[in-house]
Amino acid sequence: MAEKPGLLVHKTVKCSSCGVENVLGSDSCEQCLHSLMQKGLPRPKDDDRFQHALMTAPVGKLLTGKDLLVCKPTDTVLKVVKVLQTENKSCVLVYDKKHLVGIVSLRDLLRKIAGKYDDLSKIKIAIAMTPSPEFVRAEDPIAYAVNKMAMGGFRHIPVLDQDGAPYSIISIKDVLGYLSRSGKPPKRD
């Protein structure tokens, strides 16, 4: 026997914007008024591989899981530079007592360090870092990370898990590499 509409109140639908549980079939979210009539986020057309890659794939797709450097704010610039040189990396996260406090990329080294100090073993990395950087989570869409990069003008974004522990760093090159691959006809994700 079909249920009457009035009996469906215990069934709810989660608002994708604010997370509030709404009565199934509501036109918009009780709390934030976002439309519930769309199915999830705006979807790309099926034949558009490229846009699929951007809008539906999570940041987690880009993670390799091996390239992550973390230092303390009290480490010297010399130490960090040496590590970057041997590892051939371009970015390091700065953590203080399990909290992300900054990020140091080659750009920071160029702008704040290069040619300005004689003895790098006396300078703390805290001087060079960009404090409180933007970050993303592994389940965020790639588009979200791209937007942050575009708005802030950075080329690296740390990926953190729910507790704020570092997962990885994604770089703009990872994004371009992923797009470049997903734009190729034979392979489908």
Added chain:
Amino acid sequence: MQKSVEARLKEKKIYQVINSKCVQAGPDLPIRDAITFMQENKSGYLVIAHRKKLVGMFTETDILHKVLVQNIDWTKPVRDFINPVPASLMLTDSVMNAIDVMSQKRLYHIPLVDEKNQLVGVISVRTLIRFLAEFYPTEVYNLPPDPAQVMETQEGG
């Protein structure tokens, strides 16, 4: 009907997206001045050209490996620190080309040349990412900082 993003990226030419900024210098500039010049221009690259002919690129990676920590002579010309140009593109190449080259060669900047092989500009990864960001609908732009966040009161309430 709206074209796919892929088709639009292939159609869009580089000259339609770049800005005119191109930080360049001659090969004989002393390394100290080269770095100051980059710092002043807030740029992560320096195109080294001699009479509009491309000589090489001086980038942040070169600074990391060849300048920092090493005891270098700051008056040496920048030409001793540069890399030969790994790739260059034409203004009429497509944006998709630029994305491919950048990701394959792992570059942040690609110098642009004309038919006579003369330097006309540079395309940077930032330009590309800004351009890409324009393709997303505002809903994605406007995701809250924490998508799982629950508002405690109604907005404005």
